[in-house]
Amino acid sequence: MSETATTHPGWRDTALLPVKRVMKEYGLLVALVVIVAFFQIATNGSLLQPLNVTNLLLQNSYIVIMALGMLMVIVSGHIDLSVGSIVGVVGALAGVLIVQMHLDIFSAVLLCLACGALIGAMQGYCVAYWKMPSFIVTLAGMLVFRGATIAVSGGQSIGPFPASFSWISSGFMADPLQVGSLRVTSLLAGVLVAAAFFLIEYRTRRRVLSRNGDAPSTAVFLLKNGAFAGLIVYFCYILANYRGIPTVLITMSVLIVVYTIIMNKSVFGRRIYAVGGNLKAARLSGVNTQRIVFLAFVNMGVLAAIAGMIFAARLNSATPRSGFGFELDVIAAVFIGGASASGGVGTVLGVIAGAFIMGVLNNGMSIMGIGVDYQQMIKGLVLLAAVFVDMYQKNKD
């Protein structure tokens, strides 16, 4: 699946049958919808209860956020195993700065971000400029920063955080227009986002048509984007029935939009794909390949720091085990999302779908009361199946 295909109607292989084409482009989204539908039935409707949807978002936000950075790292042809430990060490740092040293929130957040950037820069420097294998550098980082987490926190849980900090995870959008139990502002926000989305797609389509490009028929266009916009509104409606839009959702959405633009539209993004696709060709084409890889790791560090703060705020304490094993969920999300282990391939949309497939599986199976033993096995098999489907399609091409 080429990552352009999802965003630019003109980039499509017109020879495919409509159904096949939809499966190729949106196969993962379809899989997500099927999984959601399955658990909705299997849990007698508990899955899409407003409270549970809100929880699903809160539980998976930090995975999605880190997956955005991991996508960049993996597309550039590398891997980062240290993100779980960065979550831990940044959480511990936040605990020390805010709870123990009573530093103001703003400075503490900045320091935490800088800490993430510094860790990413150190690892990126080793990988990009010293050509050390990223697997080993970040494996070392995973151990070092887990140890650092325990050292910084003194092996204790630090908390609770002041409300102003935990707001970044458990806060909700203020709602002056509440009608009964329905948070109208949240619903309106959803409608606005859906409308904006529709408008952008419409303008793109008009532009393609005006250049005699290949665009889908009006009916297909309306159906596809109407369904998408409808989903956004429905989703916000569910949330509006509970406590409205969580602040985490806003943070996550903004990051998703920014990273979609970077990966699909920016020169930097194109260069990451080129570096992962063929390092030598990228270097001969004037791309500063070392700097690209370095920046991908710095970026990963910053996003892991954001995730670390959100996670600490959600638990309302920083613990020595925070973030333990997160790297596996994040990497699994990226590969389920269709990225290639050899680099050069992967999409933001795919990664988000991948992260939520894992999230819904976790959540749905827990509601159904399936034991942790079977949960692990099922998640492992889903990862394997996703990669299998990917390889199968590639071999067929």
Place this chain on the structure above:
Amino acid sequence: MTMHSSVILDMQGIEKSFGPVKALRNVNLHVRKGEIHAICGENGAGKSTLMNILSGVYPHGSYGGRILFGGEERRFRNLRDSEHAGICIIHQELALAPMLSITENLFLGNEKSKGGLIDWTAAHDAARVLLDRVGLSEPPETLVGDLGVGKQQLIEIAKALAKDVKLMILDEPTASLNERDSDTLLNLMLELKAKGVTSIIISHKLNEISRVADAITVIRDGSTVDVMRYAVDEVSEARIVKAMVNRELADRYPRREPKLGETMFEIRNWRVIDPSHHDREAIRSVNLKVRRGEVVGISGLMGAGRTELALSVFGRLFGRHIGGTVHLNGREIDTSTVAKSIGHGLAYVTEDRKGAGLVLGDSIARNIALANLKAVSSFGFMIDDHSVLDVARDFREKLRIRSHDVLQKVANLSGGNQQKVVLSKWLFTDPEVLILDEPTRGIDVGAKYEIYSIVNDAVAAGKCVLMISSELPELLGTCDRIYVMNEGRFVGEFTAAEATQERIMGAIMTNQALVN
């Protein structure tokens, strides 16, 4: 020359489709026992597909037609089946493990073992016998990675002999060899023929074919269009070329009236230290001048330092630079990074098209835009996909890149069209100096002609071209002036009027440094 009339291989009415695309329509191939049979055809004519069918890569049932080998019908399901029957393919890209020894490579998958343990003494002895048969005297413990490409090619042949081969298929065996190694290889083919080994050779080099082949089958657009036998038919290069491209190429090199201007590009006293041997100068005081509108060739054997010279100038990608300057239009320029080199108007088209020239999984459009993304972006940051497409469509038309559109993956293009994509990428940077490294390696006669025409257009537009090539006829046919390089130095310089193959080879052999 003995001529056996018994047919060892008979492929009848072979057809093969990939989805809606018909790669082979009707190919017939009759190879007689003990002969060297050449297969010619433009890239994309279907030669590789045919060989993949013969070797079982495309299993029986996925193609139409019949294969008779050694008198009986064969239905190969995989490579193992065909190897078992005695068919061995030696691919253009060598399939050797560089970190293993010669012996280990020769018996890979076929180890000399007793009770699961390798009998090294027997293995090395057997390896020595095989090495002797291909004329190598290296100790069998030598790592394959330490051998040159030419010798590696011979190891591949020895590996085939180890499997008791009945039919050996060589896919462009000399594409990356220099003249001397090519010579050794062709002689070996003739020797093996004398000992009864049947070979199929796929090659674009017509002089080699006429030297070793007994028969030629020409394939065009997935069908056999001509079969010639040297003993019976009147065979000429013109006839082969005409059958391949279905048009007379009156001249293999398009004509050009040189319009030379002032000196445009100059390298002075260029010296580079070898990255793996710090006491050795890989490039030794090279001086070079190219005038506006001029095509200048660099000739030399493999390993003479031609590619290294180009790479050391273009972004200092090779070795450690210890002296010398680069000048463009009389002013010294800084080429210490690739980005700076491109900024000054240099372009380098690599010899390794797939490995370093293209992002194979990306589309034609994306590959063309890669070296000049700023030009298709607003604010130098946001890429405008529509201008990427416009630019790519423009080049696709101008350079006649054959594809269904510019969104096609370059991996699916033929070699000639891939090369045109690489050239488009560099022409899109609007270079002043175009450095071409083996620009027509492994591509067919028709596409070569088109590449030469692109070179001519570039110099007509006031650029200058520096062409590195191992094919002397190509340099003689296209260049205004030719430098000869050996062991990191320029050892000769000839104008188009003076240059002949003999003189150039003579300059290499005598190896006298050129005194400027």
